[in-house]
Structures are given as structure tokens and as C-alpha cells.
Amino acid sequence: MIRLCVKLTVIALALFASAVQSSAVVTKTTVIADKLAFPWSMAALPEGGFVVTLRGGQLIYVAPNGAKQPIELSLPDLYATAQAGLFEVLLAPDFSSTRELVLSYACGNEAANNTCVVKGTLSAQAPYSVFNAQNIFTALPKKAGAAHFGARMTWLADGTLLVALGDGFVHREQAQLLDNHLGKIVRIHRDGSTPNDNPYKHSQASQIFSYGHRNVQGLIYDEQRDAIWQHEHGPKGGDELNKIVAGGNYGWPIATYGIDYIGAKVSPFNQLPGVKAPLYTWTPSLAPAGLALYKGDLLVSHLVGRRLQRFHYSNDSWTLTDEYLSELGQRIRAVYTSPDNQVYVLTDSAEGQLIRVELP
Template identity: 55%
Template structure:
């Protein structure tokens, strides 16, 4: 497939500095992907890619050939926003061959976010021995699941969870997993130092979230960065800390889709303010650290944004790929030095960016 050379105009940093014009090379790695959602790179530089409908794909690093990985997720629910979400390798993947998969499970009248772990064979053609290690709080409908995952240095797993859309008040309920980020051991058990072990939902790590669509651990700064969707306006970038309340729906910079207030408050004692917020909403959907910068893929915003860490703060540096007028679902840092991005459509591409 033919690589596309794109010229990107420089944009000024908020701090006033500028970057010279950069030329990036955009290469198509795979196409004809049906609503892809998550991606993970294997040690041989090939990729696993999830599709929301339930397929797991293996994309060869050399030939770009795509094959379906045999996968039988227990109780998968695929409808509207529901389906197969993230794929994540175990920290010891090269020894254990374990992969973690987040997905919607159940039926329309009763469903939630689940996580299963299984073993990928050496040929990357099948995931077997699947075991469900997490099942969240049940709800109706097919919206706001979260589903992003990342590992912490102590080998505990963070999983993001949505508020279920019609259940937003539950984001403040510490006996419900709706609207939370949870932390679990690799087998799904509760870590001894979780902040709410005494509650009915002891895996909760932070709360007051709407629909978290990106999370990453930053080893250089020993920090967890996260972004989530607001309603109309008020998408957020946050630094996540154990036990903290991130405010939804008590405080928000957005309004309801009807035009009414969700809350008249943007700040409230005891809640954490976002590091930055997007209004109008760009619908951030993927998050990656690459070459020390934070990269955000946007759905409604149809762009890839780069943020640089300046004087202890993330500051927007550049917007990329707007001229393609395409929704972007996920972004990941490749071991080959390239940045990889998934489009969001029934006929989507996996792209590699060199710069």
C-alpha cells in the first residue's frame, strides 16, 4: 500500500514557543477493519487489533497480512456502543502468553463491562483458556462502558468504567462500579491497599467519571493520565490518584444534550479539577505516550493532538490529520519508533506515522 506524505503546519505552544514545519509520513498498515477499537503490539512487532463486533485480528509486521484470531468470549454483548473493547498483553506475556480483553457482556436488559484473560498461542491464531476475572455493575442499554486498561508498576491492572449514560448519579456511589476506574490484581482479586476495600465495590480506585476512553501510566513522571468524555462540552484530561473524586455529575464544564444543565457547578470542594478540558467536545478516544509526549486521538474532533510537558504542565503543541476528515478511535506507541492510529468506521484503517 502506498504511503502518503502529509505536510503539517506548525502551531504555537500556549507558552509562546513555536516548532518548525514538520513533514510526517502516513503509511497504511491494514484496511477493511470493521469498527476497530483497541490495539496491542506483540514482541515481534506484529499487532493485535480488536473490532467492536467481537473479532480479534492479528496483523503481520512484515507483510501487513491480516488474519482472524479464534476467540470465544463468554457472554459478549455487541450492540451500539457495546462490544469488544481493549486488548492488553500481560506484563510477563513472553513467558505466559496471557492477553487481557475488556468487553460488554450480557444482554440489552442487563449488561456490564467484563474482563477476561486467556492464552494466545505461538502462531497468534487462537486465544484459549478464557477466564472472566471482572464483571461490573449491571445496567440496561448499550452506552458508556469505558473499557480502557493499563498496567501499573506493581503489576496491578487499571480498568476504566463508564457511567452507563442513564445512571450518571451512580458515578458518586462507592457501592457501584459505574463511573469508576478500578484497580485489580492480575487474577482479578482486590489489592490490599485499594482505597475503598470496605465498600461493596472494593476494586474502586477513583470515582466521579463519565466515560473514560483513554488511560496510560507514565513511568518517567510516575503518574496516571486519563481522559474522558463530557456531555456537550467538558471533555477532560486528568491526573488520576487513588481515592480521589473527579466530580461527575456534581461538577462539569459541559451541558446536557438537551441544552439543560447537568450541574450549575464547575468546581466543588472535595472534587478534582481537570488538567484541561475540551469545549466544544472533541470526544477523545485514545491516549498514548510516545517520545515523551502525550498523544490524543479524537472521534468528533477528527484529529490527533500532541501535548508536550512544559513547566510541569501538559500544553497543546500540534493538531494532526484534520484534513483527512476521519474519526480516530485509538493511538499507540510502536516499538519501531512509529506512532500507530486506528480510524473509527466500518471500513477503517490502521495507520503508522513517522516524523
């Protein structure tokens, strides 16, 4: 009987500690805009309002009062079906003077497609349009299928651009090979040229910055810590949060904490020598889909998990501290922190919403 009581006490303490570590907090939310068909990414304009991408291929301006206007954009090679479509919008660091932005999207057709990036200029005032659009990167090789494009992007302190790329789902072995862009993060200049100090000098894929990725869905540069944070989908379990370093191998598919969807092992190894171990893993998978910095913490939005998580950095690691928005019951595609430190999320549905979230 005494042993039973002790065991129950230990279990109760463990549950209590878990609840303290990650507490669900009800937050105040304000819907800025709704009826957005599968929104994917957003950016706040200095003059007010937001640019929002819709996966189907549309670029939308959302005014501060929630009014929506289409932004004229021509992407003749856009491939939009299943997971393919228009993805990230990212304003240039000097956008206020140049009005330049970059967009990632699936380009090609059913038989041959991959992730492309274009640079363009946004007109000075509404009704907006993007002009002088030019391709600055095309992931190779082109492959069949409409899954795992990656497509998140971030600017580094030196003005170069990181572009995250998926493994194409059925081409996962290519993530370990350095002669292609599948399952890689690449680094390029704003004009599309390759920086001379990239880690790999070979001509086949000299843009490669890191490799061994599955399907990167969050990517951000942390100026305060001079660090690159990233998360990616595992298969069944094994979603990862990583610190990205030049030349790093992040293991997919030779080392993973997940298993295949049919229950078979992808690899017998969770970790291997020479492979960068994840800082945090999600099992079962919550499908992290967005990443932002807020007051020095990381915010991670989830599709399957239908929540927003907050992580605090201490002793070179990230600890889950809070969870938000589970009461919405919605898939959350993206989280974004505006220059005035407001937090916004995009929900993933045919009736998607842009929501402002008030966090402590």
C-alpha cells in the same frame, strides 16, 4: 481610529499566539491494513505484527505486511450493538514468557449488561487463538442500555491492572456512589483479586480506585513520572484530561465544564471542594478516544475532532503544541506507541484502517 488599530493588533497577536501554541502539521502516513470493521484497540506482538480488536467482537492478527487473519476467541456473553462490543486488548507485562493478555468487552444482554474483563493465553504462533480465557472482573450492577462502557485499561508499575468504567449514560448519579462500579476506575490483581491497599475497604465495591467519571476513553501509566493520565468524554463540551490519584473524586456529575445535550445545565459548578480539577478541557467536545506516550509527550486521538493532538508537559501541566492527521478527515479511535517507538492509529469506520504515523 487609534483604538480600533490597537484592538485589531491585539486580536492579531492573540490569533498568532494560538497558531504557535497548536500548529497543524502534515505528517507522512502509511496504511498497514484496511477494511477493519470499527477497530477499537491494538497491541504489537514481540514476534511482529499486531493484535487488533473489532468492536463487533472479532480479534484479528495483522501481519507486518498487512495480511489479516482471525484469532480464535470465545466470549459467550459478548454483547455487541451500538457502543457495546469488544474493546481493549492489553498484553501482560511478561507477555514474552507467559503469552498472557487481557481483553475488555461488553457482557450480558440488552436488559442487563456492563463491562467485563477476561484473561487468556495467546498461542505461540499463527494461526493464533486465545485459550484458557477466564473472567477476572465484571462491573456491577448490570444495567440496560448500550452506551458508556469505558473499558480502557493500563498496567501499573506493581503489576496491578486499572480498568476504566463508564457511567452507563442514564445512570450518571451512580458515579458519585461508592457501592457500585459505574463511573469508576477500578484496580485489580491479574487474577482478579482485590489489592489490600486499594483506597476503599468496603465490600460492595472494594476494587474502586477513583470515581466521579463519565466515560473514560484514554488511560495510561507514565513510568517516567510515576503518574496515571486519563481522559474522558464530557456531555456537550467539558471533555477532560486528568491526573488520576488513588481515592480521587473527579466530579461527574456534580462538577463539570459541559452542559447536557438539550442545553440544560448538568451542574451549576465547574469545580467543587474535594473534587479533582481537570488539567485540560475540550469545549466544544472533540471526543478524545485514545491516549499514548511519545518522547515524553501525550498523544490524544479524537473521534469528533478527527485529529491527533500532542501535549507537552511542563510546570505540572500539559500544553497543546501540535495537531496532526486532520487532512485525513477520519474519526480516530485509538493511538498506540509500539515498543520500538513507532506511532500507530486506528480509524473508526466500517472500513477502518491501521495507519503508521511518522512524527518528529
